[in-house]
Structure formats: structure tokens, C-alpha cells
Amino acid sequence: MNQAVISCLHANLPAVEAVLKDIELQGITNITCLGDLVGYGPQPNEVIELIRDKKIPTCQGCWDEDVVDGLDACDCSYPSQLAEKRGHFAHQWTTDKLTKENKDYLANLPYSIRKDKCLFVHGSPNSQHEYLLPDMDAFAALERVENARAEILFCGHTHQPYIRELADGSIAVKIKNAASKDIQEKEIQLPMRRIVNAGSVGEPRHGGTKATYVVHNEVTNEVKIREVEYDLELTCKAIIDAGLPPIFAWRLKNGFEFAEQAEDASHVCER
Amino acid sequence: MIERWALVSGLKGDLDTYELIQKDLKKTPGNITLFVLGDMIGPEKNCNRLLHRLINPKSNDLQPWCIYGWWEEQILLESGYRGDQRAEALRINKGEEVVKSLTNAVDKSFLDWIAALQFGFVELDCGLIHGSSKDVGENLTLDTPPLTLLDRLTRLQVNRLFTARSKQQFHLELTEGIVNSEVEDLNGNRKKEQKVPQKAVIGIGSGKNYTLYDVGTDNTQFLQAGYKSEKRIMGFGGL
Ligand SMILES: [Zn+2]
Ligand SMILES: [Zn+2]
Numbered sequence: 001m002n003q004a005v006i007s008c009l010h011a012n013l014p015a016v017e018a019v020l021k022d023i024e025l026q027g028i029t030n031i032t033c034l035g036d037l038v039g040y041g042p043q044p045n046e047v048i049e050l051i052r053d054k055k056i057p058t059c060q061g062c063w064d065e066d067v068v069d070g071l072d073a074c075d076c077s078y079p080s081q082l083a084e085k086r087g088h089f090a091h092q093w094t095t096d097k098l099t100k101e102n103k104d105y106l107a108n109l110p111y112s113i114r115k116d117k118c119l120f121v122h123g124s125p126n127s128q129h130e131y132l133l134p135d136m137d138a139f140a141a142l143e144r145v146e147n148a149r150a151e152i153l154f155c156g157h158t159h160q161p162y163i164r165e166l167a168d169g170s171i172a173v174k175i176k177n178a179a180s181k182d183i184q185e186k187e188i189q190l191p192m193r194r195i196v197n198a199g200s201v202g203e204p205r206h207g208g209t210k211a212t213y214v215v216h217n218e219v220t221n222e223v224k225i226r227e228v229e230y231d232l233e234l235t236c237k238a239i240i241d242a243g244l245p246p247i248f249a250w251r252l253k254n255g256f257e258f259a260e261q262a263e264d265a266s267h268v269c270e271r
Numbered sequence: 272m273i274e275r276w277a278l279v280s281g282l283k284g285d286l287d288t289y290e291l292i293q294k295d296l297k298k299t300p301g302n303i304t305l306f307v308l309g310d311m312i313g314p315e316k317n318c319n320r321l322l323h324r325l326i327n328p329k330s331n332d333l334q335p336w337c338i339y340g341w342w343e344e345q346i347l348l349e350s351g352y353r354g355d356q357r358a359e360a361l362r363i364n365k366g367e368e369v370v371k372s373l374t375n376a377v378d379k380s381f382l383d384w385i386a387a388l389q390f391g392f393v394e395l396d397c398g399l400i401h402g403s404s405k406d407v408g409e410n411l412t413l414d415t416p417p418l419t420l421l422d423r424l425t426r427l428q429v430n431r432l433f434t435a436r437s438k439q440q441f442h443l444e445l446t447e448g449i450v451n452s453e454v455e456d457l458n459g460n461r462k463k464e465q466k467v468p469q470k471a472v473i474g475i476g477s478g479k480n481y482t483l484y485d486v487g488t489d490n491t492q493f494l495q496a497g498y499k500s501e502k503r504i505m506g507f508g509g510l
Contacts, residue, residue, distance in 0.1 A: 169450035178440035178493040
């Protein structure tokens with residue numbers, strides 16, 4: 001059976017509708033969302049209501065958390081002061097637009113969802129703000145999945161979809177302790193684990209303009225990245241009409257990579 | 272001159288033990304730096320005399336370099352230095368009595384000094400902390416999964432991590448390791464084999480049990496304050 005995993009919708013209704021349509025056309029009914037329903041985009045209430053309507057299980061994203069907590073993402077998550085200013089503006093705009101009911105909905109979203117061997121989170125099991133980049137240290141990546149007691153970790157937040165398999169691992173250790181003079185040696189085998197990043201529906205940053213999400217076959221364990229075209233112009237017009245920074249529209253049109261990503265992506269906000 | 276670090280923790284107000292260690296170190300050859308990795312205070316004893324001595328070393332004392340530990344974190348929490356939080360974990364686990372004993376054991380005049388202590392030091396390629404780079408209360412032991420140890424080392428970007436929280440004395444080296452990584456994204460597939468760089472985690476002990484580290488040879492000695500040197504367990508140098 002196939003399941004679909006979507007992430008980072010970012011209040012882009014035409015993109016969300018197109019992706020849900022694509023999922024429906026494949027006959028998939030099992031969908032999980034990894035959060036960031038809002039932020040940057042012009043239709044926060046509409047996107048939340050669509051997800052609620054369809055009863056799609058959803059984790060809380062970094063934007064969902066920040067908007068309800070009245071927090072701005074800390075300075076460290078922006079690459080420049082200008083980007084930070086824009087981010088704060090989008091945050092304020094979203095906070096003003098959201099209905100009380102939708103804010104409550106975001107506030108009560110869980111940090112993670114577990115289904116058998118699959119764990120679904122927004123950023124990492126440690127934090128909604130931690131980026132698990134595709135080429136991060138392989139042992140650190142494996143540690144995230146292993147310590148979360150999962151076999152497959154589904155995440156988002158980077159807006160770049162990928163599938164990473166970590167296999168055939170082992171670590172050898174040599175131990176001396178105060179209680180004995182002997183030196184002990186042992187080798188520990190590491191389990192095979194996978195990290196699947198669902199990319200972004202509403203704010204792709206993979207270099208193209210298409211919305212992305214992933215489909216996982218629970219029987220064969222195969223994972224496929226899907227790219228979906230949507231009516232970009234519609235979203236861009238809505239961004240301008242809403243008075244949001246025009247660069248948000250420009251970014252969507254150009255599929256600009258890393259537009260708002262911090263320089264040190266491994267940095268975790270300690271706020 | 273040989274460069275050595277003396278690593279001490281868990282004194283919990285015990286000035287006598289601290290003086291014994293100072294005395295030991297005076298007889299130890301080399302250029303010694305003394306690090307006190309937290310838990311200078313605790314609920315069992317009045318800690319004021321030890322704190323006073325750490326802040327105002329005697330003229331022939333080795334200067335102590337201190338960081339905060341789990342018990343310091345508890346008193347800072349309880350005294351309102353960490354916002355609205357209080358020492359709830361301590362209260363739940365050990366009861367109100369222990370919370371009271373702790374706050375009674377330390378004069379308020381020391382709190383600002385405690386609050387100014389750092390979480391850890393990074394010296395050369397070594398991290399010196401109380402618990403782990405993730406949390407001051409995290410126990411790293413001989414039985415902690417190597418993946419976790421590696422992560423805690425990576426977080427501080429160090430090759431050696433000195434930790435005290437578990438009270439254990441050990442020197443665990445990650446000597447070898449490998450993992451194969453395969454990434455598939457919209458640009459295609461890429462495979463990489465990653466190896467474990469040589470790294471180590473060293474448990475320094477607590478109270479009378481402390482550790483001497485020889486910076487040049489990477490040799491650890493697990494010592495007990497006041498014991499003659501022949502009882503010392505020698506480290507495995509040259510690993
Ligand atoms: Zn996002
Ligand atoms: Zn995010």
C-alpha cells in the first residue's frame with residue numbers, strides 16, 4: 001500500500017490543491033503532513049482549512065510553532081538582515097490573518113507522528129528548527145533515526161526532497177576503565193536506516209518551480225519523489241495582492257534555491 | 272615541560288577533598304591546569320567554604336577553572352536565574368527536602384558567580400563539559416551507544432570529550448567505523464562511504480576520584496585523592 005507524505009505547504013493554496021489532486025489520481029488515501037502549513041504564502045486560513053477538512057494527520061512545523069507562540073524565528077535562521085526583516089513581516093502578516101480557530105489548531109499539532117516503523121517530524125526528532133540536509137554527517141544522520149527508535153524518518157523543513165539510505169555501518173571501540181586494567185575492545189554493528197525528506201509543496205527550493213512530495217510503498221519500502229506543476233501565476237498574484245514582499249513571488253517563479261536558508265544549516269536555535 | 276590537565280568534579284562542598292587534590296597536584300610533575308567540571312555544590316554539605324576557596328584561591332593553590340554542573344543548574348533554576356522555570360525535576364525525584372537543603376547549602380552571595388559560569392570549555396581539540404554537549408544532565412557512560420557518543424562529539428566539533436556526570440572513570444576510544452550513505456534527489460544518485468575519525472570520550476570521575484590527562488601523549492590516569500602514586504592505575508598511553 002502506498003502512503004503520501006507532504007510538507008511545507010506555506011499557505012500556497014494552488015500548490016496544495018494540485019498536490020492533493022495528484023495524490024488522489026494515484027488512488028492514495030493515506031496522507032501525512034509534516035507541517036509548515038503557513039508562512040510566506042498568501043492563503044494561510046484556506047490551506048489550514050483544506051488540511052483540516054481532509055483530516056490529514058499533521059505535525060507542527062517551525063512556522064506553525066512560531067506563529068502561535070508569538071515568536072519570531074531567531075536571527076540565526078536567516079541568511080541576512082534583509083531576509084530576517086521579510087521573514088518577520090511575513091510572520092506578522094500571517095499572525096494577523098489567521099482566525100483564532102486556526103491558530104488553536106496549529107497550537108495543538110503534535111511534534112511527531114509515529115506509524116509502526118515510520119516516524120514523521122518537521123525538522124528532526126530534536127527540533128522543528130533543525131535541518132537534516134542530504135549530505136550531513138552520515139553518523140549524525142543515523143543517530144537521529146536510531147535514537148528516535150524508527151526505521152524510516154520522514155522530515156521536511158529543508159524544502160529539498162531526498163531519500164537517504166544509511167547501510168552496512170559499524171563502529172569499533174576500545175575501552176579502558178578505572179575498575180580494571182584490561183583494555184576491552186568491541187565492534188558494534190549499526191542498523192540500516194533511511195531518512196526521507198518530503199521537500200516542499202508550497203515553497204520549493206530544489207532549483208525548479210514544481211511542488212514536491214514523496215510516495216512510500218509500505219510493502220516494497222520503495223520511495224519516489226513526485227514533482228507536480230501548479231498554477232504559479234495564481235499564487236504569485238495573490239502574494240502581490242496581499243501586500244506580501246514581492247520577492248516571495250519572484251522566488252516561486254524562479255525556483256530559487258536556498259533563498260531564505262541560514263548559512264549554517266546545522267545550527268539549532270537554542271531559544 | 273609536560274602539559275597536564277587535572278580534571279575534577281562532584282566535590283559538592285567537600286573542601287577537604289579539594290585540599291587533598293591540590294596537595295596531590297603539587298607533587299605531580301609538569302605544567303598542570305586544573306579544571307573543575309561542575310557539581311562544586313550539592314545538598315549534603317554546606318558549600319560556602321569550598322566556593323569561597325574556588326573564587327579566592329590560596330597563594331600556593333593551582334588556579335581552578337570551573338564550569339557549572341547539574342547541581343549548579345538546579346540552584347540557578349530554583350533561584351529564578353532561568354526565567355520562570357524552577358528545579359521541578361529535582362523536586363519530583365528527590366523531594367522538597369532536598370531542594371531546601373540545596374538552597375540552604377549555598378549562600379545567596381555566591382549565586383551571581385555560579386550564574387556566570389560557562390557550560391563548558393573547548394581546549395585544543397577537546398571539549399570539557401559536565402554532562403554532554405546536549406544537556407548538562409545527560410549521563411555519558413561506558414554503555415552509551417557509540418552513535419550517541421559520536422553525535423555528542425560532533426555537536427562540539429571536538430575529538431575528545433571529557434565528561435563528569437556519570438561519575439565513572441573511563442577512556443573510550445572510537446577506533447574505527449564505517450557507514451555507507453546513498454542519497455537520491457532530483458539531481459540523481461550519489462554514494463559515499465564515511466569513516467569514523469579517531470575520537471574519544473573520557474569519564475573523569477567524581478569527588479575523590481579524579482583524572483590526570485597528559486595532553487602530549489593523550490594518556491589518562493585515573494586517580495584517587497590522597498593515594499600514593501603506586502596505587503595509581505596507569506593509563507593506556509600511545510593509543
Ligand atoms: Zn518550511
Ligand atoms: Zn520549517
